[in-house]
Amino acid sequence: MTTATEDHARMTFDATSIQRPDTSLARYYGLVSLLSGPFFPIAFLPFYFKYITLRYKFDESGVSMSWGILFRREIQLTYRRIQDIHLTRNIVQRWMGLATVAIQTASGSAGPEMSIEGVLQANELRDYLYRQMRGARGETEATSDDSTQSESSDEPLALLREIRDLLKDNSSSEGRPS
Amino acid sequence: MSQQVEQVSKWIYGGLWGVMTGWFRVPAQPPALPSSASESIESFKPAIGFLKYMKFQFWVWLFLIDLTILIVELIIFANEPGVGLALLVPAVFVAIAPDIVVYLAMHLRYDTTWYVLSDRSLRIRRGIWIIHETTITFENIQNVTVRQGPLQRWFGIADVSIETAGGGGQQQQGQGNPWQSSHCGLIEGVADANRIRDLIMSRLGESQSAGLGDEDEASRSKSWSTEQVATLREIRDLIAAT
Numbered sequence: 035m036t037t038a039t040e041d042h043a044r045m046t047f048d049a050t051s052i053q054r055p056d057t058s059l060a061r062y063y064g065l066v067s068l069l070s071g072p073f074f075p076i077a078f079l080p081f082y083f084k085y086i087t088l089r090y091k092f093d094e095s096g097v098s099m100s101w102g103i104l105f106r107r108e109i110q111l112t113y114r115r116i117q118d119i120h121l122t123r124n125i126v127q128r129w130m131g132l133a134t135v136a137i138q139t140a141s142g143s144a145g146p147e148m149s150i151e152g153v154l155q156a157n158e159l160r161d162y163l164y165r166q167m168r169g170a171r172g173e174t175e176a177t178s179d180d181s182t183q184s185e186s187s188d189e190p191l192a193l194l195r196e197i198r199d200l201l202k203d204n205s206s207s208e209g210r211p212s
Numbered sequence: 213m214s215q216q217v218e219q220v221s222k223w224i225y226g227g228l229w230g231v232m233t234g235w236f237r238v239p240a241q242p243p244a245l246p247s248s249a250s251e252s253i254e255s256f257k258p259a260i261g262f263l264k265y266m267k268f269q270f271w272v273w274l275f276l277i278d279l280t281i282l283i284v285e286l287i288i289f290a291n292e293p294g295v296g297l298a299l300l301v302p303a304v305f306v307a308i309a310p311d312i313v314v315y316l317a318m319h320l321r322y323d324t325t326w327y328v329l330s331d332r333s334l335r336i337r338r339g340i341w342i343i344h345e346t347t348i349t350f351e352n353i354q355n356v357t358v359r360q361g362p363l364q365r366w367f368g369i370a371d372v373s374i375e376t377a378g379g380g381g382q383q384q385q386g387q388g389n390p391w392q393s394s395h396c397g398l399i400e401g402v403a404d405a406n407r408i409r410d411l412i413m414s415r416l417g418e419s420q421s422a423g424l425g426d427e428d429e430a431s432r433s434k435s436w437s438t439e440q441v442a443t444l445r446e447i448r449d450l451i452a453a454t
Contacts, residue, residue: 121345128237140377169351194443
């Protein structure tokens with residue numbers, strides 16, 4: 035099912051490089067606040083401040099986003115705790131190439147825990163998150179992190195070997211004088 | 213004659229579909245799921261019975277609403293012929309215009325709904341104006357519900373709703389609504405609901421985790437490796453020898 039273009043997009047896409055939303059998000063916010071008509075300034079101001087202060091941080095284990103000037107808010111979550119991913123595009127977002135990637139964890143709220151807006155490569159981001167999710171990786175793909183896994187699981191074996199060698203030394207040193 | 217009507221309606225719908233995919237950027241292809249080559253991917257639409265089911269409901273509602281409009285119009289006409297005559301055009305408009313929109317929307321809804329199942333996850337696309345794509349891995353599924361009403365049974369379809377962990381205040385027991393709670397994936401109007409349920413449940417059975425964010429590694433390295441066991445035996449023998 036993966037075509038060459040998809041593979042290419044996956045190769046060139048780097049989620050860790052995403053730090054700021056795209057400028058078209060500001061235009062989208064402007065359009066959305068235009069819907070409120072005469073209350074445009076009041077509606078646009080919170081959107082504007084959100085856009086100005088919005089920061090994303092994707093690392094190996096999780097993602098965090100923060101925004102706000104007066105009331106600051108920062109959300110952190112780990113990829114492994116993601117329950118489901120929702121990609122939503124309304125008609126304006128489709129025209130502007132934007133999307134909302136909503137991530138859900140098993141918390142009690144009905145709404146999504148994190149809504150990532152303003153990423154142009156939303157499909158790639160969604161698939162990146164999907165690949166970090168629990169149960170998404172196949173055996174063939176899991177081999178890459180199996181190497182690191184086997185190194186860490188070698189630790190008990192190393193400890194056991196140490197104990198065995200100590201016992202060997204002990205028994206041989208005890209055996210010699212008798 | 214009926215063939216011509218069918219041809220024309222097909223042509224109109226094709227044009228509308230072209231506008232949707234071209235101007236409104238509705239994707240025409242089913243959604244893709246990233247997967248390895250060995251995995252089997254199955255993408256399907258709701259059964260044709262789902263469209264018939266929607267159309268049946270549509271005709272029932274159309275009949276009821278238009279009958280009401282007709283009766284109200286007749287009453288007004290009997291009492292005040294002038295007012296009744298003036299209201300005739302708006303009444304006909306109200307009786308017909310929404311029906312066409314709803315009828316087209318039903319077809320569009322049917323054509324924009326896609327379900328994709330892979331070996332480890334599922335993806336659901338739904339929506340015309342707001343396109344909503346949900347991705348859930350089988351590891352995270354908590355329960356699967358199959359629902360079928362009497363009408364749906366008549367049309368041979370059923371709804372499968374797939375729920376993950378997490379709450380949703382507005383959701384009532386056994387009435388998963390994908391618009392209210394997003395901890396739920398709804399596979400609507402499929403003919404082989406039991407097969408899908410069994411498929412998902414068998415995948416669920418293979419998973420050893422509780423589906424609440426426990427690490428894969430925890431279940432993978434539950435037992436001792438052969439090397440570790442061999443070393444343990446050696447240690448036992450050493451202690452036994454002393």
